[in-house]
Amino acid sequence: MNERIHDSVKLFRSGFSCSQAVFSAFSESLGLKKELALKIAQPFGGGIAQRGETCGAAAGAFLVIGLKYGRTRPDDTVAKETTYELMHEFIRRFQTAHGSIVCKELLGHDLSTPEGHDQAAEDGLFESLCPELVKSAATLLEELLG
Numbered sequence: 658m659n660e661r662i663h664d665s666v667k668l669f670r671s672g673f674s675c676s677q678a679v680f681s682a683f684s685e686s687l688g689l690k691k692e693l694a695l696k697i698a699q700p701f702g703g704g705i706a707q708r709g710e711t712c713g714a715a716a717g718a719f720l721v722i723g724l725k726y727g728r729t730r731p732d733d734t735v736a737k738e739t740t741y742e743l744m745h746e747f748i749r750r751f752q753t754a755h756g757s758i759v760c761k762e763l764l765g766h767d768l769s770t771p772e773g774h775d776q777a778a779e780d781g782l783f784e785s786l787c788p789e790l791v792k793s794a795a796t797l798l799e800e801l802l803g
Contacts, residue, residue: 674701704760750800
């Protein structure tokens with residue numbers, strides 16, 4: 658297994674959110690310190706602030722794509738289009754593999770409610786499914802970023 662894929666799963670299992678695990682595993686190779694990446698990605702965990710919306714592992718991958726390809730000038734249409742093309746391809750592949758990019762659909766529980774969060778925990782999804790989603794997002798990034 659590639660080092661960044663392994664690191665993303667290890668970071669998640671150590672207690673970081675899915676978004677933090679994916680983004681920070683790739684950040685240093687793209688020029689951003691891991692500590693800063695962990696801070697930037699924190700709000701996206703649990704489907705964006707534990708709302709069960711866009712999967713945090715996917716959101717972490719989006720941040721990686723933006724960090725590598727995002728534009729820094731308003732007239733850089735090539736960077737903008739490249740970023741969007743890679744985002745579309747990531748989303749397509751993630752949805753094909755998992756059926757959705759929406760956290761509550763992936764988990765089958767709504768993390769925005771205490772009951773949904775507790776049930777997901779009771780079902781062991783944070784230990785079984787979420788690490789697999791983190792691994793999948795990191796693997797797709799490796800494939801797309803080359």
